[in-house]
Amino acid sequence: MARQPPTPDPDVPLRLLLVEDSELDAKLLLRTVRQAGYVVEHRRVDTAVDLDRALASEPWDAIVSDYSMPGFNGLQALAIAIESGLDLPFIIVSGTVGEDVAVGTMKAGAHDYLLKDNLTRLVPAIEREMREAQMRATSREAGRQLRRSEEKYRSLVESASEHLFMLDRDGVFAASNWRSFPCGRVTSGPLAGHALEDILPPEEAERYRGHLGKVFRTGEPVEFEHELVESGGLRHHADTLYPIHGEHGITYVGGICRDITELKNAEAESLDLQAQLVQAQRLEAIGTLAGGVAHEINNPVNGVMGYADLILRRLAPDSREAEFAQEIKHETNRIATIVRNLLSFARQENELPAHVRLGEVIDATLSLVRTVMRHDQIALDIEVGDDLPCVNCRSQQLQQVLMNLMTNARDALNERYPKHDGNKTLVLKAETFQHDGREWARITVEDHGTGISPEVQERMFDPFFTTKPRDRGTGLGLSISHGIITEHGGRLSVDSKPGEYTRFHVELPTAETYAAETPGDAP
Missing domain, CATH: 3.30.565.10 (Histidine kinase-like ATPase, C-terminal domain)
Incomplete structure (x- = not known):
């Protein structure tokens, strides 16, 4: 993961991977960075093999690459960096870069391009791209955590014995943890997008819509019991409907449906x-x-x-x-x-x-x-x-x-x-x-x-x-x-x-x- 250096830190060296065939030009680049107060650790490579090995063996904060080298160029180096899967700032530095070449490198994935005779932008470019890389890394980690959280709660919801669901004002399922329903026309597949009439007999669906409308009108939860003739016989259910508020009032009604057949049988x-x-x-x-x-x-x-x-x-x-x-x-x-x-x-x-x-x-x-x-x-x-x-x-x-x-x-x-x-x-x-x-x-x-x-x-x-x-x-x-x-x-x-x-x-x-x-x- 790339670090975010708001200011040079003498205790934390800046690790630069230089793709440069000229040792003199490399020293010029390093001197420019050190003059900005950074302690620099670097490695210089000038072949595809060496670049690949360097990326695989050590962590880097940024890559600075010459555009044109004998037998190797910046676009090839950029392709290797992208293929490695590492999200590293990649900055092209060249002695003669035309506008069309610069645009091409940016489209290919380079983060910036500079001329060797104007290195005043080098350090700001490195710092900017390191910050953006850090932001991307933070966003990816947040996304991973969000997905893990969603998977965990989705697993909990889907494994729940109760039927958990959301209905809109039209009585259409917006979400459901059941992939099938034991009665009605929907026997498999997600219930989302199906109306109450698709899973309930007409009279029961009408009664259910009455409870649904009451929650939308009053904003108060409603509890009720009902019976359904399912594939395994008559089952008793206890349902709770409650309002889900959005920016403009009640947007959905959430529901919990519990099978209480065994309880009813025990009572009988x-x-x-x-x-x-x-x-x-x-x-x-x-x-x-x-x-x-x-x-x-x-x-x-x-x-x-x-x-x-x-x-x-x-x-x-x-x-x-x-x-x-x-x-x-x-x-x-x-x-x-x-x-x-x-x-x-x-x-x-x-x-x-x-x-x-x-x-x-x-x-x-x-x-x-x-x-x-x-x-x-x-x-x-x-x-x-x-x-x-x-x-x-x-x-x-x-x-x-x-x-x-x-x-x-x-x-x-x-x-x-x-x-x-x-x-x-x-x-x-x-x-x-x-x-x-x-x-x-x-x-x-x-x-x-x-x-x-x-x-x-x-x-x-x-x-x-x-x-x-x-x-x-x-x-x-x-x-x-x-x-x-x-x-x-x-x-x-x-x-x-x-x-x-x-x-x-x-x-x-x-x-x-x-x-x-x-x-x-x-x-």
């Missing part, structure tokens, strides 16, 4: 969890209430049954009145069975596993759901034999599983068939089968309702996962059911085809199989 999941917790607490309260109501109903039911027995004793067995009394007793027994099953289902105390007839658990569950199914015009197709084996289980928990599966089937049928339909049937089958040489029992709950998609099947046993509205499900039913059956050493599986059918299979080892596999624990 939080609301779901809260609703599910409230629903779970509500169900717990209903269970407690059901147990209390069952106890309260049990007493008058026993009273009705007792009075029916008294009436029967006073009537002739074949009388019409005795038939009515017998019907009262039959219906009262049915109420008592329902109350008993409701009380068993609602009770909260821990129940120990026991050998239970599978048919009795199924009958108890059916007694609780028949009225609901009849109300929803759902036919029940029960295929349960009388010779079903015993299973080792907590009957209350197994009843809970069957209730849950039948309730889900009911919901699917009601969704597909809101009114009466010949296909609105819930099928419940119970059978035995062999597994690894041992007897197992299988209960199948089948419906021909809406069916379940493969994506939902993958997650349906996860806690709190539900496809129902918040006020109709907790997302815990299938998860709890799966845990209950697994704890009993069984399996709960699903087979479904969307729009056709759904089958849930509850498979449990029979009591004999359970006793054979766990003899020490069998009751």
Whole structure:
């Protein structure tokens, strides 16, 4: 880098590279410079090779060159200096330089030309050109720093996950850090020069222009949220628009667009969890209430049954009145069975596993759901034999599983068939089968309702996962059911085809199989 010597400095020598074949003329040049107070270090060359070596080996402040030398001239020397890439003052000095030659050397890149018989301009010319060289060097360095700064901030902006942009009054992008946009007609390339309508649906672009106009009118920032259907689905965005002021007011509006889809999803999941917790607490309260109501109903039911027995004793067995009394007793027994099953289902105390007839658990569950199914015009197709084996289980928990599966089937049928339909049937089958040489029992709950998609099947046993509205499900039913059956050493599986059918299979080892596999624990 060339230095800037405003005045001669004895501690800093002036380094001159002389392109001169005459040693006498070189001494004359040096004497002129030294008379101005400079300490001079120099080197004299008179061939292209020597000039090239001198430029490559040492730093110089200026080059002073004769125009005409044997086998070499100033224009050739100038070309070598320019080719070296060094920004050094290059001054032509000659004994006979015509105006046309002088103009030619200046056009070729020389900074000044002088006559040897008038060297009074030599030092001022050197000083002037050194200052200008210093200014050019400073400008280049500033340019390099500016480019580095621009590259750094451009890299930061372009790597930002947020969309940073500038819009003019016409809603046209003046700048953007995104090279593509996930929706609209602009899918690749710079967004600058494109209007809002090129990347947003018409209605959304119109709303956006409303926010843009408000910033230009009021000079105040605007924050808002909006949704866009992109290639990956629905995305939520939070945008901030703010004014950018110029000499004549607001010239542009800057914008920051953040994708808040994950935040919105998290908020929705939080609301779901809260609703599910409230629903779970509500169900717990209903269970407690059901147990209390069952106890309260049990007493008058026993009273009705007792009075029916008294009436029967006073009537002739074949009388019409005795038939009515017998019907009262039959219906009262049915109420008592329902109350008993409701009380068993609602009770909260821990129940120990026991050998239970599978048919009795199924009958108890059916007694609780028949009225609901009849109300929803759902036919029940029960295929349960009388010779079903015993299973080792907590009957209350197994009843809970069957209730849950039948309730889900009911919901699917009601969704597909809101009114009466010949296909609105819930099928419940119970059978035995062999597994690894041992007897197992299988209960199948089948419906021909809406069916379940493969994506939902993958997650349906996860806690709190539900496809129902918040006020109709907790997302815990299938998860709890799966845990209950697994704890009993069984399996709960699903087979479904969307729009056709759904089958849930509850498979449990029979009591004999359970006793054979766990003899020490069998009751």
